[in-house]
Amino acid sequence: MSSLWNNRISISIFGESHGPAIGVVIDNLPSGEFIDVDELGRFMARRAPKKDGTTTSRSEKDLPQIMSGVLNDRTTGTPLCAFIQNTDTHSSDYSNISKLARPGHADYTGALRYKGFNDVRGGGHFSGRLTAPLCFAGAVCSQILERRGIYVGAHILTIHNIKDSAFDNVNVSREDILDVRYKEFPVINDKKGKLMFDDIQNARMGGESLGGIIECAAINVPAGIGSPIFDGLENSIAQLIFGIPAVKGLEFGAGFNVAKMVGSQNNDDFYVDERGHVKTKSNNHGGILGGISSGMPITMNVAIKPTPSIAKPQETVDYSNMTNEILNIKGRHDPCIVPRAVPCVESAVSIALLAHMIDYPNF
Amino acid sequence: MSSLWNNRISISIFGESHGPAIGVVIDNLPSGEFIDVDELGRFMARRAPKKDGTTTSRSEKDLPQIMSGVLNDRTTGTPLCAFIQNTDTHSSDYSNISKLARPGHADYTGALRYKGFNDVRGGGHFSGRLTAPLCFAGAVCSQILERRGIYVGAHILTIHNIKDSAFDNVNVSREDILDVRYKEFPVINDKKGKLMFDDIQNARMGGESLGGIIECAAINVPAGIGSPIFDGLENSIAQLIFGIPAVKGLEFGAGFNVAKMVGSQNNDDFYVDERGHVKTKSNNHGGILGGISSGMPITMNVAIKPTPSIAKPQETVDYSNMTNEILNIKGRHDPCIVPRAVPCVESAVSIALLAHMIDYPNF
Amino acid sequence: MSSLWNNRISISIFGESHGPAIGVVIDNLPSGEFIDVDELGRFMARRAPKKDGTTTSRSEKDLPQIMSGVLNDRTTGTPLCAFIQNTDTHSSDYSNISKLARPGHADYTGALRYKGFNDVRGGGHFSGRLTAPLCFAGAVCSQILERRGIYVGAHILTIHNIKDSAFDNVNVSREDILDVRYKEFPVINDKKGKLMFDDIQNARMGGESLGGIIECAAINVPAGIGSPIFDGLENSIAQLIFGIPAVKGLEFGAGFNVAKMVGSQNNDDFYVDERGHVKTKSNNHGGILGGISSGMPITMNVAIKPTPSIAKPQETVDYSNMTNEILNIKGRHDPCIVPRAVPCVESAVSIALLAHMIDYPNF
């Protein structure tokens, strides 16, 4: 199913950018879990457009309305549906897009897939706006995990050629995660963040856009969660992460760097710590071995491409009559989607983790 | 399910390294497809250990026996089961592993996941040997795709610090794919291959192991295959690719390099070619936009870690009594799994592509 | 997943009887299908409460609002979400139910399943009201099927001890189906319908309720649709039909009567008709052999229990303090749910048929 993820927990996302509403149905959540609606709002606000010129100037309140599955602030256990109304839609901005394939977008591929019947206004179901319901689901799952001590946190690792500090992949703490969570610009090193911010502003003024890498860590996941082969944590996280538009790469632990190491460098030696817990001295494995959590921080990097909608003229085709054309994109677009993608990455990871954890004893 | 991939086609993998047999059930294949058993054998032979010192010296015939789903060399349409008997098993080699967690392996995580009841001999269900049924399924899917002109090919892109030539990501051809497919050492540039080969031999003699990157391309996939959000080609390929043990990273098209580009660099301009087909001038998108094929080659890189089983002594824990120990691994192990992983990557991609294609008109 | 049916088409139902809204997400519908919204409304009206005393006096407009997946009256191919606001809710009517298990209801089992956190107002997610989104999904699927000549029709076969005429299981026609579809009281023989109607009124006045049997037929389903073992038409229809509250039995073709027949009676002889089509002379098999359609009408009967909410005092328990109590149910309830269940049965069958058909060539 295009928009259904079904793995112990199911996430069914619906909506088009310029339709009446977008939303999500989450099935098989545990019952009785406290949902902090204010905290949901804060999580959603991290994905919402900023007023600072780094994002689209579209004003999306993105206030999710819970239609079912929560009563007296607790999950009922039956499906939780939330939806978000689309209000500030300027469809006329897209009038000339409907005939021209925007490079880097799914206009052409979507038209073929759906024989021209899909809603192309604002990207329709392919819009980055559909990450709002993903974030809603992620925020719900995140709250349930946090009450069990499990924290998922992400930050901008790079934008263009500028690199933030990385998490300590062995010792990343709850404080490390919370420190960066609610920053306006989610980086560890704010000086690097300022450079990134300026770089994005420059890109915007030059009619350009920028990409980057997001680093994400999940801590305190008990060892022994996940399964081998197709239902491991990596498989599930990957399936969800690639549901975020603009993601082009995903690596766990040392990731692509493993290719250059020898075995004794890459292997993470086990030891028993002073409290009798099994740990590894390094964490190239990123907290997952054989699809199953090792108890070490689960770490990954996610590559995000530059926003494809740029102000510069671009060569493309009119796929209705198969002619070569020049495209000038109007409308409001993010010069860099990376900051807003940070909570999306956390959401994908939180959903995957909760889905794998609810079956375990004493969850 | 740990070992079930269920997406239009289902792949159910079973078996342990030192049990009676391993195998796979493939459900929902189209009926009437010709299966060339000799060609299946040639595909499987690419994954089998070599006699040249780059792989384990375990002699695995790996001849799959088809138990159902094929009659008179054609698929019946009902489930195709194949299994491969385990014959050359030396369980005594593993006698001391069952108590010590091999770094980089799933011994410890598997023991927790299955409460100590999983079969640890030879890695059990976590063994790389379980990629044999994956390759069988991939070989079947690949034959069905090739009869429709779709070719999937992979090669070693890097080992350690040595890099092979890359496919031309815009123009990679059937010949490019077939040229490398049946080489003893699957690289494009054989001189680089010789350097890699020597590097692996050195690693082996030094009690070490090496990792690398595999590049894979799929050509002639019609534009319009796949779906947005969770059921795109990237999601499905990712879910399967991370089913190959030792994979730590996956990127499509320009992958992690997109993070450094500006939008106008990364966007692939569309044009109508002389035959009236929509193409892109570059292929940073890797043939997939919005989860859906664009008609351009589907390209990806896969990072493979160094084989965790190395001859050098390693620090680890005995997880039965929580003591710190020194591990000396005996047994036969690949000093570099990358060459044998090449057909595994092709298999994952072929399975994903066939699963997404069988629903389309005129398949 | 409690409320997710996932089989080529997925149906994800959400909502509680007295929450803000109920609804459904339908994924993987074919794109470009014309949706007649007025016709949807007529279909939904068949399930809505009547003013004639045979049903609850709750006034449910049940007007579904389409939130996504339809543009310019055609399916976009991306998920179709519809929801129905809950307006006329009298939660105070249920104030004493929340502590007492209503016999025949899921109050007690639901409380255990969800540890007391489920919404019990009006039955919550267990309410018969949740068949409204099922009917919406069924109405959509039905329209898509009808444009291909496939008609699904149901009628009340029995209420209590009164029996309507049955469809001709070999020759049931489009006219037979349409004749009964929009009747206020969906029976073939209106005289029997009048007797049933009076029987229901009597039951209501006596503080009682009645059950019955619904007969359903689907015609013009091409031969060859479905699959053996677990994914046959019977399996899928059954899984959906038992999603309608109050269903206690399901039989296909001759159903339970096969138990009394000998083989030569039960077997339906094949013949080639004058137009060269394969037919059977009788239709004890109900149009399905080995899970696959034979081209004959698909026929089934569905047993519906008497509405469990009755005015008569009943013995029950207070499951909060484990005492034996007497229950007096107030509120508005249907004395017989069978008439309103008729479009629900059609919906379940239409969803199953469309799900199995969309993969077939030339659909």
Next chain:
Amino acid sequence: MSSLWNNRISISIFGESHGPAIGVVIDNLPSGEFIDVDELGRFMARRAPKKDGTTTSRSEKDLPQIMSGVLNDRTTGTPLCAFIQNTDTHSSDYSNISKLARPGHADYTGALRYKGFNDVRGGGHFSGRLTAPLCFAGAVCSQILERRGIYVGAHILTIHNIKDSAFDNVNVSREDILDVRYKEFPVINDKKGKLMFDDIQNARMGGESLGGIIECAAINVPAGIGSPIFDGLENSIAQLIFGIPAVKGLEFGAGFNVAKMVGSQNNDDFYVDERGHVKTKSNNHGGILGGISSGMPITMNVAIKPTPSIAKPQETVDYSNMTNEILNIKGRHDPCIVPRAVPCVESAVSIALLAHMIDYPNF
């Protein structure tokens, strides 16, 4: 998927009647469960043909070989594969069937579904023989359930016009279930069994076959297991039960009789028993309310049609050239499949119950 049931536990069945082997892969079983192989054999023997003239004279040893997932008589938690070799196959008996549609069989529908490529020898994948792997899976699940006190038992309720005693649907006990389990002819009242046996022999000698009804009960299922709407116990049991060839009807509790009752008759009053447990005085609901177990015995009836293969000549078509023909079936066939279907029904129920139970706390 035709032969895959995927619901917490997955069951993937493969094989054709006259191919090399049939079998099953069971995924997501809990680890560490003791498997009594001798008991598995006894369970399988109940499905195997008898020597007494009531079944086919085909000699099927039906000894399953476990290929994976069990070590030292305990489940490993990784997929359990078993297969059963086909040895006593007489394909020449079927030589004239491959062109003629046997009434009541899936020959014609299967040929359309698989475009003529399916294996028709002995019914191929549609053969009743494929219930052997179902029974294997059921026997495994049954052992796991019994160790938790849950017993599933079935018996022949009717053959033709002869009726056995029924279980006491409120008080059916472990002893009631075990008393009938290993009888040669599984009825409660052996006198009725003798009449049934003679009736079957007469049918066989007359070139006929007989159907019947199987009653099944599951006891000690804790209250609170299952889910509303599509994932209730009834939905899951139904989907599995209709995977047994020859099943034409299924009813839970009072089943079709509910149609004739008034609400106060059908409703089962709750009470608190002397041990403080919630019970119902009657059990018309069959132990399931809202898809969820009530703690009362889960009861159902299953209608089995007369074996379609009969010795009497039958009219049919040759679907290769569309001519009307007379069919004379040779080969060995059961004059009544009902006795052998008894463990199949138990298996379907055991699989469904275990799948729903493994997620629950303290399982």
